[in-house]
Amino acid sequence: MFRIIKSVPKCLFGKGSFNQLGDLLEEKRINDDSCFVFLVDDCFKNKPIEKKIPLKRADYIIWVNVDNEPKTFVVDSIRDQIKNSKEGIPAAVIGIGGGSILDYAKAVSVMLTNNGSSSLYQGLNLAKNQGVYHIGIPTLSGTGAEVSMTAVLTGPEKKLGIKGEFTPFDLIVLDPELIYDAPKNQRFYTGMDSYIHNVESLNGIYKNCISESYAIQSQALCREVFLNDNITREEADEKLMVSSYFGGLSIGHSEVGVCHALSYGLSYVLDFHHGIANCIAFNQLEDIYGPAVRDFHTMVEKHKIDIPFGISKGLTLEQFEKMAITAFGLDHMWRHAFGLDWAKHVSKEKIIDWYKRM
Amino acid sequence: MFRIIKSVPKCLFGKGSFNQLGDLLEEKRINDDSCFVFLVDDCFKNKPIEKKIPLKRADYIIWVNVDNEPKTFVVDSIRDQIKNSKEGIPAAVIGIGGGSILDYAKAVSVMLTNNGSSSLYQGLNLAKNQGVYHIGIPTLSGTGAEVSMTAVLTGPEKKLGIKGEFTPFDLIVLDPELIYDAPKNQRFYTGMDSYIHNVESLNGIYKNCISESYAIQSQALCREVFLNDNITREEADEKLMVSSYFGGLSIGHSEVGVCHALSYGLSYVLDFHHGIANCIAFNQLEDIYGPAVRDFHTMVEKHKIDIPFGISKGLTLEQFEKMAITAFGLDHMWRHAFGLDWAKHVSKEKIIDWYKRM
Numbered sequence: 219m220f221r222i223i224k225s226v227p228k229c230l231f232g233k234g235s236f237n238q239l240g241d242l243l244e245e246k247r248i249n250d251d252s253c254f255v256f257l258v259d260d261c262f263k264n265k266p267i268e269k270k271i272p273l274k275r276a277d278y279i280i281w282v283n284v285d286n287e288p289k290t291f292v293v294d295s296i297r298d299q300i301k302n303s304k305e306g307i308p309a310a311v312i313g314i315g316g317g318s319i320l321d322y323a324k325a326v327s328v329m330l331t332n333n334g335s336s337s338l339y340q341g342l343n344l345a346k347n348q349g350v351y352h353i354g355i356p357t358l359s360g361t362g363a364e365v366s367m368t369a370v371l372t373g374p375e376k377k378l379g380i381k382g383e384f385t386p387f388d389l390i391v392l393d394p395e396l397i398y399d400a401p402k403n404q405r406f407y408t409g410m411d412s413y414i415h416n417v418e419s420l421n422g423i424y425k426n427c428i429s430e431s432y433a434i435q436s437q438a439l440c441r442e443v444f445l446n447d448n449i450t451r452e453e454a455d456e457k458l459m460v461s462s463y464f465g466g467l468s469i470g471h472s473e474v475g476v477c478h479a480l481s482y483g484l485s486y487v488l489d490f491h492h493g494i495a496n497c498i499a500f501n502q503l504e505d506i507y508g509p510a511v512r513d514f515h516t517m518v519e520k521h522k523i524d525i526p527f528g529i530s531k532g533l534t535l536e537q538f539e540k541m542a543i544t545a546f547g548l549d550h551m552w553r554h555a556f557g558l559d560w561a562k563h564v565s566k567e568k569i570i571d572w573y574k575r576m
Numbered sequence: 577m578f579r580i581i582k583s584v585p586k587c588l589f590g591k592g593s594f595n596q597l598g599d600l601l602e603e604k605r606i607n608d609d610s611c612f613v614f615l616v617d618d619c620f621k622n623k624p625i626e627k628k629i630p631l632k633r634a635d636y637i638i639w640v641n642v643d644n645e646p647k648t649f650v651v652d653s654i655r656d657q658i659k660n661s662k663e664g665i666p667a668a669v670i671g672i673g674g675g676s677i678l679d680y681a682k683a684v685s686v687m688l689t690n691n692g693s694s695s696l697y698q699g700l701n702l703a704k705n706q707g708v709y710h711i712g713i714p715t716l717s718g719t720g721a722e723v724s725m726t727a728v729l730t731g732p733e734k735k736l737g738i739k740g741e742f743t744p745f746d747l748i749v750l751d752p753e754l755i756y757d758a759p760k761n762q763r764f765y766t767g768m769d770s771y772i773h774n775v776e777s778l779n780g781i782y783k784n785c786i787s788e789s790y791a792i793q794s795q796a797l798c799r800e801v802f803l804n805d806n807i808t809r810e811e812a813d814e815k816l817m818v819s820s821y822f823g824g825l826s827i828g829h830s831e832v833g834v835c836h837a838l839s840y841g842l843s844y845v846l847d848f849h850h851g852i853a854n855c856i857a858f859n860q861l862e863d864i865y866g867p868a869v870r871d872f873h874t875m876v877e878k879h880k881i882d883i884p885f886g887i888s889k890g891l892t893l894e895q896f897e898k899m900a901i902t903a904f905g906l907d908h909m910w911r912h913a914f915g916l917d918w919a920k921h922v923s924k925e926k927i928i929d930w931y932k933r934m
Contacts, residue, residue, distance in 0.1 A: 220590040222600070222747070227585035231786050231829070232578040242580070382654070389580070427797075427814040428589050431822060435793040439785075456785040464789060 223470050226365050228352075228389040229463075233456070236355065236393040240272030246351060252309040255300055257323045259284055259315030259357065267357070267396070270289065276305050284318035287485050290337040290373040293322060297329040297336070303370050307331075307405050311349040316408060317361030317370075317492060318556045320354045321532065324369035324385050326538070327352035331553055336380065337373035343382040354387040359458045360408035360493065362415055362466020364390045370492070377486040377544060390534055392463065406444075406523045407493030410514065412465035413440045414496050417510040418475035419468040422554035429472030436464035437572040444517040473554035480572055482548060483541035488529065497525050502575040506555070530574050542566040581828050584712075584723050587821075591814070594713065594751040598630030601668065604709060610667040611635050613656050613658055615681050617642055617673030617715065617876040625715070625754070629672070634663050642676035645733040645843050645850065648695040648731035651680060655687040655694070665689075668709040674766060675719030675728075675850060678712045682727035682743050685710035694738065695731035701740040712745040715754045717816045718766035718851065720773055720824020722748045728850070735902060750821065753812040764802075764881045765851030767816055768872065770823035771798045772854050775868040776833035777826040780912035787830035794822035802875040831912035838930055839907060843897035846887065855883050860933040864913070888932050899931055900924040 230238065239504075243254055253276035260281040262268055271279065280296060281445050300308065307330055313323025327349035339345050354364045363370075367386050368379035379385075385483075397405070416433040419425065439461035443454045477500045484495040504511040518525055530538075546569055552560040588596065601612055608757065611634035618639040620626055629637065638654060667686055671681025681729070685707035687694050697703050712722045721728075725744050726737035737743075774791040777783065797819035801812045835858045842853040857878075862869040875881055888896075904910075904927055910918040 220588055220596065221591045222586050222587050222588045225583070227744075228580050228582050228741075230578055230580045232784065235578045238578065383586075386585075426590065427818045428821070430585075431793045431797065431818050434796075435789045438792075439789065460785045460789050462788070542630075 221346075222300065224367055224383045224386055225467060225470060226387050226390050229392065230389065231392040233394050235271060235391055235454075236396060239312075239355070239391060240274070242389070243272060243312075244274075245546060246310050247275075247307050250275070251305075252306045254310045254312060255280060255308040256312045256314060257282050257296065257319055257326065259319050262314070262357070265288050267314070271544050277304075282309070282315070282319060282322055284315065284322075286489055287368070287377075288318050288321045288325070290340070290371045293325045293329055293336040293371060296322065300326070300330065305407065306437050308350060310353060310544060312353045312355065314355045314357060316356065316358035317363035320356060320363035320383070320387075321369040321371065323352055323354060324349075324363075324387065325371060325380055326469060328369070328380060328384050337375070339380045340371060340373050340376060340378040341381070345377055345380065345382055345384050347384070349384045349495070351388050354390045355396065356390075356392065356459070357407045358400050358404065359397050359455075359462040360411040360413075360465070362462055362469055364392070365463055365466035365470065372486055376547070377482050385427060390514070392459050394452070394459050397455050397459060398451070402521070403523055404493070406517075406521055407497050408489070409443065409461075410497050410500070410517075411445075411493050411515065412436060412458075412462045414477050415465040415469045415474065416440065416508050418477060418555070419465075419472040421507065421567065422475050423557055424473045424554045426471060429468045432464045432468035432471065436461045436468055439554050441513075444521065445513070474551050475555035476551070477503055479545045479548045479551040483545035483569070483573070484576075486544045487537050487541045494526065498527075498529060498576050499572070501525050501527070502572065520534050527576070539566075542569040545569050581668065581742075582725055582741045582744055583825060583828060584745050584748050587750065588747065589750040591752050591810075594628060597670075597713070597749060598632070600747070601630060601670075602632075604668050605633075606667050608633070608867060609663075611663045612668045612670060613638060613666040614670045614672060615640050615654065615677055615684065617677050620672070620715075627673070627816050636663075640677060640680055642673065642680075644728050645735075645849055646676050646679050646683070646727070648693060648698070648729045651683045651687055651694040653665050654680065654684050658684070658688065666708060668711060670711045670713065670878060672713045672715060674716035675712065675721035675769070676761070678714060678719070678721035678745075679727040679729065681710055681712060682707075682721075682745065683729060686727070686738060686742050694729060695733070697738045698736040700728060700730050703738065703740055703742050705742070707742045710756055711744050712748045713754065714748075714750065714817070714820070715768045716762065717755050717813075717820040718769040718771075718823070718825055720770065720820055722750070723821055723824035723828065726826060730844060734905070735840050750817050752810070752817050754818060755813050758807070760879070761881055762851070764840065764879055765849070765855050767798065767801065767819075767876075767890060768855050768858070770794060770816075770820045771802075772813055772835050772858050773823040773827045773832065775865050776835060776913070777823075777830040779865065780831055780833050781915050782831045782912045784829060787826045790822045790826035790829065794819045795828060797822070799871075802879065803871070817906070832909050833913035834909070835861055837903045837906045837909040838927065841903035841927070841931070842887075842934075844902045845895050845899045852884065856885075856887060856934050859883050859885070859929070860930065885934070888934050895929050896931060897924075900927040903927050904921075
């Protein structure tokens with residue numbers, strides 16, 4: 219049985235393409251009363267990007283704080299705020315930010331047309347109704363959230379995505395100018411998400427010619443961005459943006475692996491953001507992903523990045539146990555990495571050993 | 577101004593994936609009376625593939641002859657046949673064949689919901705109504721027709737595609753098993769369409785980081801298929817299928833160039849099929865695409881392929897003139913290849929000179 223891979227049907231790419239957003243949106247305005255809701259990372263309040271958001275008529279911005287990983291209760295609260303507004307259900311939801319904001323936008327779009335808490339929809343194809351038209355505009359590159367079928371959320375019981383054919387954006391706007399101002403460390407952590415996607419995609423049983431082709435090219439771009447001394451920042455931003463796009467498509471056609479499973483545990487229990495959690499885990503996975511981890515170390519040194527180390531010190535047994543349960547439960551990732559008999563290779567004890575290295 | 581690139585939103589890929597078509601279609605059956613129309617290359621009549629087509633209820637096959645390049649009057653006639661059938665407008669149109677069949681399926685889908693002759697819609701975004709749900713299933717790889725926004729048609733006045741956001745397939749099924757039986761020469765000519773797409777995409781002003789990334793990877797796959805001695809036929813079929821897919825996406829984000837412009841003239845006037853017309857033209861374009869043409873010559877020799885030569889002998893002045901007018905009129909291709917001031921580099925005389933080499 220092969221899976222149908224749903225990807226984003228429309229893409230606008232190019233430096234400055236964000237400036238076309240206003241015109242694009244007008245075509246989507248159903249009538250004079252219909253409005254657009256922009257979910258925007260609150261770090262952009264009073265920043266140049268705020269002024270460029272093309273608000274017209276009753277359109278409005280909801281500033282979203284993403285100091286913590288996306289949570290189901292936040293999705294529910296944004297959804298309720300929109301539904302209870304006098305404008306009602308908008309003609310489109312537009313997410314402007316990093317992976318967390320993009321995941322919020324995808325989840326809110328779906329939850330505007332599906333009843334109950336978003337925590338009920340954590341899993342595969344649980345939403346029954348098509349969401350509101352939604353547009354993704356990344357301001358950080360690497361997560362692949364702009365093309366993925368998943369809105370990753372932490373709920374009361376688990377960190378697991380709302381995944382299905384209604385989740386992907388209807389349109390993405392990839393404007394490399396928007397990632398120019400990202401802080402250095404954050405840019406690196408997020409960029410490494412793409413690097414790690416490719417390593418994991420290429421090393422597992424769900425690999426196929428399409429996922430491999432995307433991963434090879436995405437990885438080549440990522441290596442240019444982080445290992446080539448002669449690349450301009452402008453070129454690097456374009457390449458990082460496309461690396462993220464291709465890395466996300468590669469994962470869509472394949473699966474993530476050991477690093478993401480461990481990273482989910484770190485985020486769930488210690489609330490590390492996804493990018494940095496990946497880096498903390500990948501940093502210690504030379505036994506699994508050998509040369510790719512050594513190259514990662516080179517990139518870290520070259521860009522003088524701080525990867526937190528020693529985070530397991532002082533954790534309680536209960537915390538280790540909870541992280542291990544979270545990671546162990548992601549059986550699709552382990553299956554990809556170790557094969558159908560993955561349980562012979564991985565146990566909660568083994569997972570705790572990995573965490574103790576970090 | 578950047579263009580929105582519409583691509584195929586859903587893809588099913590894998591050896592044997594065609595066998596899942598029946599189940600996929602049932603989800604699309606609107607009610608007991610709704611039916612599916614399969615447009616199938618008539619070379620598959622009484623061949624194994626015919627038995628694998630999942631006909632149920634009132635579903636039926638229209639066998640389509642593609643000895644000649646797709647014509648607008650054939651599109652109109654298939655459309656009328658379907659509309660006048662007792663089943664009426666189908667729930668889906670499924671094209672099974674090479675690029676010509678895929679283009680017919682795309683065009684028929686659009687023409688079932690837009691009035692008048694398809695020749696009225698040759699151009700960009702001329703169709704106003706969304707077409708019938710349509711699925712593309714290639715049995716030859718290289719054209720990129722499975723992902724393109726264009727259904728290339730020859731009409732009474734010109735060879736030009738119906739291009740727009742309603743043209744791309746809603747779903748493609750990429751099953752490498754289906755290209756296994758393609759005749760050697762045809763497989764090569766069609767495969768070279770992808771090779772040439774990549775060369776043209778990479779050499780022109782509309783190149784960007786996405787089109788380039790697709791072209792680089794597509795080209796690497798194509799070179800493995802046609803230059804690597806140690807590849808199995810099974811691997812080669814997978815790679816050729818993905819090369820075609822990526823090559824088509826590359827062109828979608830960029831543009832074709834000199835070879836395609838000349839090739840359109842050959843097809844319009846002499847009715848050469850697109851793949852072989854490309855090969856005839858590319859064979860003589862070392863002055864434009866240097867090393868890529870020399871590698872093409874190596875592939876031709878290695879696979880002992882016949883590329884027609886001397887086709888311009890015996891042509892009338894009028895035929896040359898008509899070919900040159902067709903080619904010269906494709907200004908977007910020339911603009912891509914030579915820049916905004918392309919008309920300084922290209923004239924009808926120059927085009928006729930190229931044709932005289934062939």
